[in-house]
Amino acid sequence: MALAQDILTAVASKVAGLGISLDGPLPVVTRKGVKKEPVVDQGNQVTVCLEEEGDQVEYIAFGNVSVKYPVSVTILTPNARDWASNLPTYLGWRQQIRALFQPPALTGQNPMLGVLGVWDVRVEPDTFLDRDAMAQNYDKMSIKLTIRGTS
Amino acid sequence: MSLNLSNDWQVIDDLQTVTYSAKVSEGTYTNPPATVPSCYWEELTELDYRIRPDLLAQQARAVHLWSAKLGPNLVPKLSDKVTDGAGLAWYVTRVEYLDLDATGVQRYRLTLTLGN
Numbered sequence: 146m147a148l149a150q151d152i153l154t155a156v157a158s159k160v161a162g163l164g165i166s167l168d169g170p171l172p173v174v175t176r177k178g179v180k181k182e183p184v185v186d187q188g189n190q191v192t193v194c195l196e197e198e199g200d201q202v203e204y205i206a207f208g209n210v211s212v213k214y215p216v217s218v219t220i221l222t223p224n225a226r227d228w229a230s231n232l233p234t235y236l237g238w239r240q241q242i243r244a245l246f247q248p249p250a251l252t253g254q255n256p257m258l259g260v261l262g263v264w265d266v267r268v269e270p271d272t273f274l275d276r277d278a279m280a281q282n283y284d285k286m287s288i289k290l291t292i293r294g295t296s
Numbered sequence: 297m298s299l300n301l302s303n304d305w306q307v308i309d310d311l312q313t314v315t316y317s318a319k320v321s322e323g324t325y326t327n328p329p330a331t332v333p334s335c336y337w338e339e340l341t342e343l344d345y346r347i348r349p350d351l352l353a354q355q356a357r358a359v360h361l362w363s364a365k366l367g368p369n370l371v372p373k374l375s376d377k378v379t380d381g382a383g384l385a386w387y388v389t390r391v392e393y394l395d396l397d398a399t400g401v402q403r404y405r406l407t408l409t410l411g412n
Contacts, residue, residue, distance in 0.1 A: 176322075182319065182373070182374045182375050183373045183374060184318070184319070184320070184373060185319055185320070185321055185322065185375065
């Protein structure tokens with residue numbers, strides 16, 4: 146199986162392990178992209194996907210390469226014209242997810258997701274409460290991971 | 297007497313029977329599809345193209361479905377599939393609720409794009 150698929154599965158599994166919940170646990174799904182379709186998708190949902198720019202190859206030497214995978218973890222919940230509720234919850238989720246993937250402070254080691262071939266994981270918090278999505282009645286927030294692998 | 301718009305399909309010419317499959321999960325649609333009679337196909341309007349200019353670059357149409365013909369359990373939604381009389385499969389990209397009378401929505405206008 147492709148390394149990218151292993152990465153998506155591992156990221157989804159780690160995020161699911163956090164057990165974040167809002168009116169019940171949020172399902173964590175891997176998809177081609179982030180979307181919200183009635184019935185098909187849960188009201189509250191976490192989506193893990195490879196970003197549109199896709200994998201990027203960095204050439205090192207002697208035929209070795211480092212491949213960069215931009216992965217996003219996006220949470221989508223209903224907004225219901227409420228611009229105050231759940232704000233502490235959202236901020237907490239963001240911190241939890243960030244902490245899950247950032248290096249432990251004492252050892253300086255990355256968690257590496259437990260995927261063979263991955264040698265670097267960097268967290269880059271992305272959009273917090275996308276204002277366009279809020280205008281369409283959704284609370285949408287993303288955390289981006291830049292993951293480097295050997296193939 | 298309150299307004300009743302549920303039978304407006306009777307005054308429309310050139311109606312067609314279509315089949316309707318609701319999307320249940322990724323890659324899965326209700327099977328067998330529901331047969332929906334008395335549907336009215338329409339060209340897209342300037343407003344549709346202003347909302348989504350990319351519709352100009354693909355095969356897109358609109359269809360009107362009446363609640364009375366859909367039945368009580370079928371409410372059109374995003375990504376559902378409509379198969380027209382010629383057997384072409386169209387996918388729902390927008391749902392408009394129209395003809396709201398005392399008993400609710402009596403007609404849906406769906407913006408559709410042709411499946412590839």
